[in-house]
Amino acid sequence: MFTLPLGDDDAQLRPLEPWHAREFLAHMDRARPYVDPWIPWATYSTDLDSATATLQRYADRQAEDTRRIYGIWLGGTLVGGVMFTDFDAATGVCELGCWLEAEAAGRGLVTRACGVLIDWAFRERGMSRVEWWVAAHNTRSVDTARRLGMTRDGVLRQRSAYGGKRHDIEIWSLLSDDVPPADADELPAPAVKAEKAELDRLMRVFLGAFTNTGGSRPNVDVVREVFIPQGTIIANVGSEPVVYDLDRFIEPRQKLLTDGTLTEFSEWEVAERTEIFASIAHRSSEYRKSGFLNGEPFEGAGRKTTQFVRTPAGWRMSSMVWEDV
Numbered sequence: 654m655f656t657l658p659l660g661d662d663d664a665q666l667r668p669l670e671p672w673h674a675r676e677f678l679a680h681m682d683r684a685r686p687y688v689d690p691w692i693p694w695a696t697y698s699t700d701l702d703s704a705t706a707t708l709q710r711y712a713d714r715q716a717e718d719t720r721r722i723y724g725i726w727l728g729g730t731l732v733g734g735v736m737f738t739d740f741d742a743a744t745g746v747c748e749l750g751c752w753l754e755a756e757a758a759g760r761g762l763v764t765r766a767c768g769v770l771i772d773w774a775f776r777e778r779g780m781s782r783v784e785w786w787v788a789a790h791n792t793r794s795v796d797t798a799r800r801l802g803m804t805r806d807g808v809l810r811q812r813s814a815y816g817g818k819r820h821d822i823e824i825w826s827l828l829s830d831d832v833p834p835a836d837a838d839e840l841p842a843p844a845v846k847a848e849k850a851e852l853d854r855l856m857r858v859f860l861g862a863f864t865n866t867g868g869s870r871p872n873v874d875v876v877r878e879v880f881i882p883q884g885t886i887i888a889n890v891g892s893e894p895v896v897y898d899l900d901r902f903i904e905p906r907q908k909l910l911t912d913g914t915l916t917e918f919s920e921w922e923v924a925e926r927t928e929i930f931a932s933i934a935h936r937s938s939e940y941r942k943s944g945f946l947n948g949e950p951f952e953g954a955g956r957k958t959t960q961f962v963r964t965p966a967g968w969r970m971s972s973m974v975w976e977d978v
Contacts, residue, residue, distance in 0.1 A: 918944030
């Protein structure tokens with residue numbers, strides 16, 4: 654039986670087999686309120702016999718090469734999993750699914766585990782298309798599809814029945830042509846793409862926090878959400894660096910952007926390079942900015958370096974240094 658690390662030392666991906674039934678049942682009892690609306694067999698795995706039957710069905714289908722299921726363990730505890738709900742080697746099309754306990758959310762575990770399965774499907778089995786079927790109102794699953802770099806193909810209206818109601822189903826997909834080659838020592842390409850997308854989002858949120866164009870109000874306090882509480886921001890723009898904690902950085906900029914001193918301001922990246930090393934990452938950026946300072950138009954440019962760490966709540970910035978040029 655294989656065991657694959659998922660970026661964190663205490664997170665692992667392993668096959669989920671019938672002999673795991675007791676552990677699987679305990680996990681389902683914890684996870685059921687969180688996953689039951691989306692994973693139908695969560696409803697059916699309510700005692701040891703039914704939990705065993707669920708895993709046995711997947712074991713039988715794996716022997717037929719039509720389905721597979723894998724568990725995600727965190728700190729030695731089963732907290733979720735990923736599966737091929739359908740695997741058709743003849744047509745080159747498979748469907749991917751996932752679930753996770755609430756307490757394990759926000760770590761990127763599902764995204765990285767799905768990346769492993771996608772990589773295996775494309776590179777080892779020669780599949781052409783990986784599909785992701787999701788209830789339109791399941792926002793967590795839709796967000797995962799986006800992080801995996803999938804394309805939304807369309808909607809099947811009222812395709813699924815649950816809880817006495819009909820629900821729309823969105824179909825997302827990733828094609829083998831969409832995935833660039835990955836180096837042997839790196840995470841699978843879809844997982845890397847998903848991690849990179851999250852770092853891109855953090856940078857957009859950070860830069861967007863200062864925008865006050867078109868009468869919009871800046872939200873500088875959102876910097877606290879993208880940084881760890883101990884984060885540092887360093888301005889290397891004068892005779893010597895100025896080091897800020899989050900409070901010292903936020904307060905004067907909130908005033909500057911709301912008291913009329915700095916108006917129609919925006920800042921954006923024009924180039925970047927991001928390197929991801931398991932649970933840490935580094936980004937080098939070039940940026941431009943423009944606005945009106947005391948009523949006078951100005952434009953500027955500069956460089957930033959940003960460090961990121963993966964926390965239990967997901968990726969966060971840990972430090973940033975910038976200089977104007």
